[in-house]
Amino acid sequence: MSATALDISGWTCPAPLRDRPRVVMGHGGGGALSAELVQHVFAPAFGGEVLAQLGDSASVTLGGARLAFSTDSYVVRPLFFPGGSIGDLAVNGTVNDLAMSGARAAYLSCGFILEEGVEISVVARVAEDLGAAARAAGVEVATGDTKVVEAGHGDGIYLNTAGIGLIPDGVDLRPQRVVPGDVVIVSGEIGLHGVAIMSVREGLEFGVDVKSDCAPLGGLVRAMLAVTPDLHVLRDPTRGGLAAALNEIAAASGTGVVIQEGRVPVPEAVGNACAILGLDPFYVANEGKLVAFVPREHADAVLDAMRAHPLGRHATVIGEAVEAHPGLVVARTGLGGTRVVDLPIGEQLPRIC
């Protein structure tokens, strides 16, 4: 059995992929199928050393400046949800990808793909949310684009944003810097965004007092870097949730990760919703949280700095990087047992009963 679920022996590029001749929803789920698409279709086609970093944002040097550069697309349904909208997401998602490389986001691009028939007032509301979120994150929308697709070919509004920002001197955040002994910190309660979206999604509406945690994390990251620039890696656990983020870091760093399940802050409402739907909160998306791997000697100070920031009030140490089981994430259960926390395959599916 290999360390990862992917077996690349005998594969050819380009597609077809071995067992999925067509795109399925799981290819966008942030799990193993997504990784497969990137590794075996996109990366070989595009080439390039920068892309090979496969980070949430790319680190590039241009005119002597170290820049972080990132893009993301937003296809969320519904467009407005408790705690935010697709406009907020489109800013915070990209800003946070930049923040995870330590960069201070500076400029965003914004592409609107509108479906014929969507009300202008809805477009305006999304645009206002987007603008407000950009101002709150301290970034400027510098360029944009609009396309319209025929009715029935979209869900009202799709957005794409790209962003650039400056990486401060002395900051080098990437999984390869993780070493055994690093302390794993999560900045707050997990699962809020995913459960908030599910609670208002057609066919699944359920009454729950949960709002998305959608927020820009640049300020929190700056507070952490002010304590020490020697953070090893940051990751915002969006699609695929905490489990995917930890697995990506474990796989890319070649270290194992052990977390104490009971220490992961899961709000009661999120836990209950997941229990009813048969989902695991570790795999549910977040939009305003980060996971940090911090050298042990700096852990207490970083934790204090996080807790002093509004977006890190509930920051908690949940585990550590270990030499054992390289590439695997293992959870110690509340009862004292252990289990592997795997990379999700595609999207989580509510179970039958």
Place this chain on the structure above:
Amino acid sequence: MKYIEEFQDPELARRLLDDIHATVTRPWALMEVCGGQTHTIIRHGIDQLLPEQVELIHGPGCPVCVTPLEVIDKALEIASRPGVIFCSFGDMLRVPGTGRDLFQVRSEGGDVRVVYSPLDALRIAQQNPAREVVFFGIGFETTAPPNAMTVHQAKKLGIPNFSLLVSHVRVPPAIEAIMTSPSCRVQAFLAAGHVCSVMGMGEYPELAARHRVPIVVTGFEPLDILEGVRRAVRQLERGEHTVDNAYARAVRPEGNPAALAMLEDVFEVTDRAWRGIGVIPASGWRLSARYRDYDAEHRFSVTGIATQEPAECRSGEVLQGLIKPHECEAFGTTCTPRTPLGATMVSSEGACAAYYLYRRLDLAPARTAPLEASPVV
């Protein structure tokens, strides 16, 4: 509401474990019937904490796992037809039929929709009168009543474009089949609490007496499982074999009369094939004659489908408790959740998937390192 945390309390769990350790004097093999129980056991590491003498054998109670390949293929065939909206619970979409799954049908243009209640499928039928809407009605006694109610509603409201592809199964005949198998090692059962919350416990005393086997009705949280094991082990050590309800907060002896009446109205008992096990007499339900018009198999004439199970998949033996998942040669090599050979690997409640997801560390000796050497800060 703290209805979950209360049943995951580590301190209470420790007490129950201590009691079990103090009670056991000999080896015992217990079968948890339901895949949901298996999932809890493996996810929380309960099997690692029990005395070595207590072996938990995983039973056939995963609705996704036991749905026959032939029925999956019928679903794929119906879902592929033009004009059909095929509705299903989410976890059926990834189950492989012969060569493909419902996700693939959807990617090829089929209108396959995930619903969270069969009544959602009925609503879709009302909203799309020109389309045929089919709901994939699988599962045990837990999902059968709402599916029955949906068909009842369709008839009552006169919704002609709705039908049910039905493959419901019943637990007690499966327990009977397991106990009469010559290779059976099971000495006690943790019965599925949610099944009993619908059906009551009426069918169990005779089973327990005839096979001299304790049956403890058990819930799904860690403390439920431990309490079920504790009561089963106590009975075994004392030589008793009674039916014991350890899930009284949800299960009444008589079950749920309204649900039972709905089942009686819409379904009739039939022989049913279980994937990996074979036909078990009187182990399933089909639509009764009054509701035959709502049977998707008849409506779409999906007959003559040839099925082919992967030769190397031993999920049938896993479902019968004859082998543990990792004792199958394909486990973790040619069979993983990404490329499953059998439904026990693809379903989130399947025993093979649970072992693969949560136990890989223990099952791969070359990679195993003592966790104690790496304490969490």
